[in-house]
Amino acid sequence: MNRTTIDLWVGIFVTLGALALVFLALKVGNLSGGQIRSPYSLTANFDNIGGLKARAPVKSAGVVVGRIQEIHLDKQHYQAVVTIQMDGRYTFPKDTFATINTSGLLGEQYIGLEPGGDPDDLKPGDVIKKTQSAVVLEKLISQFMFSKAAEGPATK
Amino acid sequence: MFRLVGARTINTQWRLGVMARFFGLLLWHSGSSFRRLRLTLREIYFSGVLSLTIILISGLFVGMVLGLQGYETLQRYGSEEVLGTLVALSLVRELGPVLAGLLFASRAGSAVTAEIGLMKATEQLAAMDMMAVDPVARVVAPRFWGGVISMPILALLFSAMGVFGGYLVGVVMIGIDSGSFWSQMQASVDFRNDIVNGVIKSVVFGVAVSLVAVFEGFDTDGTAEGVSRATTRTVVTSSLAILGLDFILTSFMFRG
Amino acid sequence: MSSLVSLRDVRFSYGNRDVLHGVTLNVPRGKLVAIMGGSGCGKTTLMRLIGGQLRPRAGQLTVCGAEVPSLDREGLYDLRRRMSMLFQFGALFTDLSVFDNVAFPMREHTNMPEPIIRDLVLMKLHAVGLRGAENLLPSELSGGMARRVALARAIALDPELMMYDEPFAGLDPISLGVIGQLIRKLNDALGASSIVVTHDVQESLQIVDYVYFLSDGKVVAEGTPDEIRTSEDPWVHQFVWGEADGPVPFRYPAVPYEEALLGVQRA
Numbered sequence: 072m073n074r075t076t077i078d079l080w081v082g083i084f085v086t087l088g089a090l091a092l093v094f095l096a097l098k099v100g101n102l103s104g105g106q107i108r109s110p111y112s113l114t115a116n117f118d119n120i121g122g123l124k125a126r127a128p129v130k131s132a133g134v135v136v137g138r139i140q141e142i143h144l145d146k147q148h149y150q151a152v153v154t155i156q157m158d159g160r161y162t163f164p165k166d167t168f169a170t171i172n173t174s175g176l177l178g179e180q181y182i183g184l185e186p187g188g189d190p191d192d193l194k195p196g197d198v199i200k201k202t203q204s205a206v207v208l209e210k211l212i213s214q215f216m217f218s219k220a221a222e223g224p225a226t227k
Numbered sequence: 228m229f230r231l232v233g234a235r236t237i238n239t240q241w242r243l244g245v246m247a248r249f250f251g252l253l254l255w256h257s258g259s260s261f262r263r264l265r266l267t268l269r270e271i272y273f274s275g276v277l278s279l280t281i282i283l284i285s286g287l288f289v290g291m292v293l294g295l296q297g298y299e300t301l302q303r304y305g306s307e308e309v310l311g312t313l314v315a316l317s318l319v320r321e322l323g324p325v326l327a328g329l330l331f332a333s334r335a336g337s338a339v340t341a342e343i344g345l346m347k348a349t350e351q352l353a354a355m356d357m358m359a360v361d362p363v364a365r366v367v368a369p370r371f372w373g374g375v376i377s378m379p380i381l382a383l384l385f386s387a388m389g390v391f392g393g394y395l396v397g398v399v400m401i402g403i404d405s406g407s408f409w410s411q412m413q414a415s416v417d418f419r420n421d422i423v424n425g426v427i428k429s430v431v432f433g434v435a436v437s438l439v440a441v442f443e444g445f446d447t448d449g450t451a452e453g454v455s456r457a458t459t460r461t462v463v464t465s466s467l468a469i470l471g472l473d474f475i476l477t478s479f480m481f482r483g
Numbered sequence: 484m485s486s487l488v489s490l491r492d493v494r495f496s497y498g499n500r501d502v503l504h505g506v507t508l509n510v511p512r513g514k515l516v517a518i519m520g521g522s523g524c525g526k527t528t529l530m531r532l533i534g535g536q537l538r539p540r541a542g543q544l545t546v547c548g549a550e551v552p553s554l555d556r557e558g559l560y561d562l563r564r565r566m567s568m569l570f571q572f573g574a575l576f577t578d579l580s581v582f583d584n585v586a587f588p589m590r591e592h593t594n595m596p597e598p599i600i601r602d603l604v605l606m607k608l609h610a611v612g613l614r615g616a617e618n619l620l621p622s623e624l625s626g627g628m629a630r631r632v633a634l635a636r637a638i639a640l641d642p643e644l645m646m647y648d649e650p651f652a653g654l655d656p657i658s659l660g661v662i663g664q665l666i667r668k669l670n671d672a673l674g675a676s677s678i679v680v681t682h683d684v685q686e687s688l689q690i691v692d693y694v695y696f697l698s699d700g701k702v703v704a705e706g707t708p709d710e711i712r713t714s715e716d717p718w719v720h721q722f723v724w725g726e727a728d729g730p731v732p733f734r735y736p737a738v739p740y741e742e743a744l745l746g747v748q749r750a
Contacts, residue, residue, distance in 0.1 A: 088380030
């Protein structure tokens with residue numbers, strides 16, 4: 072095996088590796104899906120975000136219109152502050168309603184936007200005021216159980 | 228019994244210390260192996276290109292098995308469409324780096340150990356040293372860096388082939404919708420969190436396997452049995468190192 | 484004539500096993516000196532001490548005017564560029580061709596352009612009679628040829644000091660004669676000094692200028708080949724003529740034979 076064939080093979084090898092990385096990044100990962108054109112950011116406060124994670128999609132009528140950039144806790148109100156990167160092509164009225172939904176029974180969680188009727192649009196940096204928290208299964212169940220317990224006889 | 232365990236432990240510590248010192252020496256002499264790139268390229272050829280077949284074939288089959296098993300389990304919950312996610316995440320995060328690392332250890336690592344061990348047994352290293360050419364710089368460092376460079380490339384290829392295998396079984400054979408296979412995968416595989424972390428893992432494994440391989444080769448006592456013992460030790464030690472490091476790295480990376 | 488290598492009262496031990504108990508010897512410039520002795524008497528250790536691969540426990544050791552044990556790594560490597568060693572089985576690099584093996588020291592230590600290296604390699608191979616074998620791999624060579632290639636590699640940079648570790652071991656009589664003649668010729672042609680470590684008495688007595696006998700880590704006899712052949716020293720006589728019993732006993736030291744046999748029965 073002389074030197075030039077070795078060089079050729081190493082070249083092919085490295086190229087294959089680069090192709091595999093590109094394949095994984097674009098086709099398997101969401102590097103391509105993560106591109107949002109001329110993004111602007113909004114924030115929304117939720118009492119409870121359930122299992123919502125950064126980079127989860129923001130959808131309106133089922134169309135992805137943005138992604139969640141970052142999530143942190145507001146120390147004063149003990150609310151989750153979710154920063155959203157919105158696609159610059161879409162604007163929403165000021166009274167847009169943000170809910171946390173789940174795709175399917177066990178699927179991932181995302182934020183759904185339902186536009187209101189306000190003539191003014193949300194501007195970059197604005198806060199979405201109308202929000203609805205995630206449905207937490209345990210909470211539902213315990214509420215149900217407490218109400219049942221309250222209905223029952225209060226004797227000991 | 229206890230004394231045996233104690234002696235073993237002390238011996239292990241001692242070897243670890245020697246290996247750490249050897250690693251330092253190796254890094255110290257690594258500058259020259261980048262100046263003479265040709266030597267390192269040669270080693271990338273031997274440890275990387277020649278491992279290509281086993282890596283690609285194993286990757287394909289592991290992906291196909293994941294596709295089959297995953298489908299069997301997922302259909303019970305009626306969520307076959309997340310098969311793509313399952314295959315891709317398990318490959319990119321775990322199986323790609325770990326299995327490629329184990330294969331690399333037994334294919335390339337043992338070969339490097341045997342080669343260096345034989346060079347020592349036939350006095351080639353001593354001859355080189357007498358010619359005022361440092362064997363660590365000329366023989367050991369290129370093999371080490373060749374392995375460190377090859378390993379992540381092999382792991383990426385393994386994962387890519389595995390995803391393709393999962394696609395073959397899931398979409399072509401079983402008939403899951405191709406669109407949902409890919410879109411579910413893309414929705415949940417994150418470039419930085421999953422793919423980059425997988426690459427980091429494979430780089431760490433590459434360093435571990437290559438270090439063990441060159442160290443065991445350099446440390447043989449220069450007899451035929453010594454070389455064969457060292458080769459076995461390379462495979463055992465580096466496999467254990469991969470699994471142990473994988474646990475540590477995983478607990479750091481995917482805890483959130 | 485000044486000496487190129489001189490050892491004065493050099494002592495060495497592996498762990499607590501003493502190998503050399505005070506060796507004193509000189510290698511004059513331009514001479515071919517043999518160090519002989521039975522297996523395990525410390526000949527190879529002596530060579531490694533001169534090459535700086537081992538450090539003596541005590542004593543003075545100078546090579547080319549440099550005090551070897553006190554040299555740091557840089558100094559040692561500078562010194563080693565001026566000396567060369569032929570290993571017992573050649574120690575050719577198995578992954579390089581004959582040509583690349585001989586070119587190896589030149590490529591590592593000089594910036595000579597490739598055409599000049601080519602000419603030099605062919606010259607060296609011609610000197611050992613193997614021009615035309617430059618594209619073979621070491622695995623395709625016979626033992627004698629491999630040793631000659633190693634010799635060509637050892638003289639690649641025209642060393643001042645050549646060391647041969649058992650150059651005659653495991654060779655057929657013809658190859659043995661060829662190597663012997665080459666060692667002598669190359670020594671004279673290069674104007675180098677050579678040390679031959681061997682236990683092959685008859686072959687080396689024909690080619691060397693001076694002989695040291697080593698036994699049990701000490702120099703027990705020395706002299707020119709003629710002095711050695713006519714030596715009355717019983718040890719030298721036994722070694723040179725290969726007698727089974729003599730000052731070097733045939734039997735490993737043990738309790739008397741009768742005692743060992745009968746002692747077991749009595750117990």
